[in-house]
Amino acid sequence: MKTRWGLFGLGWALLLVGALIAHLVQTTGGTEIKDVRFMGADGNLQSGLLYIPEGASAEEPAPGILAVHGYINSREVQSGFAIEYARRGYVVLSLDQTGHGASEGPAFSAGFGGPAALQYLRSLDMVDTDNIGLEGHSMGGWTVLAAAKAYPDDYRSIVLEGSSTGAPFAAEGDTSWPRNISVVFSAYDEFSQLMWGVARADDAEQSPKLQALFGAEGPVEEGRIYGDIDSGTARVLWQPPVTHPGDHISHAAIGHSIDWFAQTLEGGTALPADDQVWFTKEIGTLVSLVGWVVLVLGTIGLLLSLPFFAPLRAPVVDAAHERCSGKWWLVFALGAVIPVLDYYPIFTLAEMILPASWLFPQTITSQVALWAVINGVIIWGMGFVIRGAKMEFDHDTPRSVALALATIFVAYVAVLVLDFFFKTDPRFWFVGLRPLTAERFGIALVYLVPFGLYFLLAMRALHGGLSVAGQSAAAEYVFNALALMGGFLVFLTLQYAVLFSTGQLLTPSEPLNTIVMFQFVPLLLIAALISTYSYRRTASYVPGALVNALFVSWYVVAGQATQFAY
DSSP states (O other), rough: HHHHHHHHHHHHHHHHHHHHHHHHHHTGGEEEEEEEEEEEEEGOHHHHHHEEEESSSSSSSSEEEEEEEOOOOOGGHHHHHHHHHHHHTTTEEEEEOSSSSTTOOTTOOOGHEEEEEEEEHHHHHTEEEEEEEEETTTHHHHHHHHHHHTTTTTSSSEEEOOOOOTTTSSSSOOOSSSEEEEEEEOOOOOHHHHHOOSSSSGGGGGGHHHHHTOOOOOSOOOOOOSSTTTTOEEEEEEESSBBBBGGGOHHHHHHHHHHHHHHHSOSSSSTTOOOOHHHHHHHHHHHHHHHHHHHHHHHHHHTTTTTTTTTGGOOOOOOBBOOOOOHHHHHHHHHHHHHHHHHHHHHHHHHHOOOSSSSSSOOOHHHHHHHHHHHHHHHHHHHHHHSSSSOOOOEEEEEEHHHHHHHHHHHHHHHHHHHHHSOOOEEEETTTOOOOHHHHHHHHHHHHHHHHHHHHHHHHHHHSSSSSTTTOHHHHHHHHHHHIIIIIHHHHHHHHHHHHSSSSSSSOOHHHHHHHHHHHHOOOOOHHHHHHHHHHSSSOOOOHHHHHHHHHHHHHHHHOOSSSOO
């Protein structure tokens, strides 16, 4: 009992300590953070985090910045930028694009929410409307460009991080529009072809579209200011040595945006561009994320000590293999490799046969769900072809369902506590848990069906097909984790080794799906830990599978874009 309470308490301690660290960093210097809602186009509510620096008021208005995340992200991803801007005296609105986070409406609609967000920022009496900057990452760049196009006189400068002017989602740029623009396009950005029409990001300076924006007759010179700030025609290019998602955790990428606003906006507090504290906030939210996983495990253990759930407790007595034989290694390798090999084909297939609809309103979630179902069936079917010793599982389905629901309820309350008291969530980089809106809760229930099927089939195969007699707990956790996520980890390592050595991905036509794949590694690692912990205490794969199905449905739906609005 003491051990179970200890793990439960440790989870809460890590959650709260990490959240406190993150909160202290993002409120450094007296910054206040508010969760705001305002009316967007077509009556849809839009969501944002408002960072208000100390001293900003109607009597002493401060310069303002609209900061916007990219596709399938949310307002929290821009925290590194927002923290540093607020430290320098800027009022910052970190926006949830339409169809993202807590903002209503379908994704891509109403200028991605940019025009309405700019007008909301200008309506705040603490904001100096003569000094407003716009910053956007990836599709967030198109969001702020939509705002600049709709209201060309309502801002002074723009920073595009990993983004571009021009088709398909923004107006073409030239030497006079948009006003005072800094293009921060990283040297290893995966979207070089889409954004600037070049095969390698490091060759962006040779892009005809970029040259037209800068008015350059040849390659654009990095760091050189073209045009004139006072007349609004200034342009500058920077290429920090990171990837497209790496812009969010790059001191150089964030520093270039700080420097540009210092040059183009009046007011604020002068701090060197390399004086940055935001990464400590990332460490804090990472501690919270680890604490969240520990809390889930502790909650499962604690619940199993209660009389109602006691019948679920059972020792593991059977194993599929006496040792790690050649057959075991074959099952392990196939289970790790096949889900990676069919990843891109299934995502392409899902895009063709599962367009956004009232039933499946999130395109990428549908792709992940189809991948999950197909691979769950494949992994389950492998057990009939490559057989180990037959294993018998004794399930108590009603109690397993109750255990899963109670566990996720505690885990969800933990996220609500962090959001309410600290304005943080358990996350690192773009992997994070955030509360569901009422609409997204309903969507999650739909996707729970395919994810539930996957985890029931996959966890049965994991514990019924890879278990080894006498294997230590540590070895069981490690091998189960590698079986689920190891193939993705190896493939991504190869992908980015090729990118950093050649300037192109191994699959250059799949930048978005490759970045989506990043999340499979931590998600499947967490799923392996939850399932293994549960299985070792219940001798059943069902409780862990159900907890994972609820967790993944919540995580994916909360973090993805909704393309079909009800």
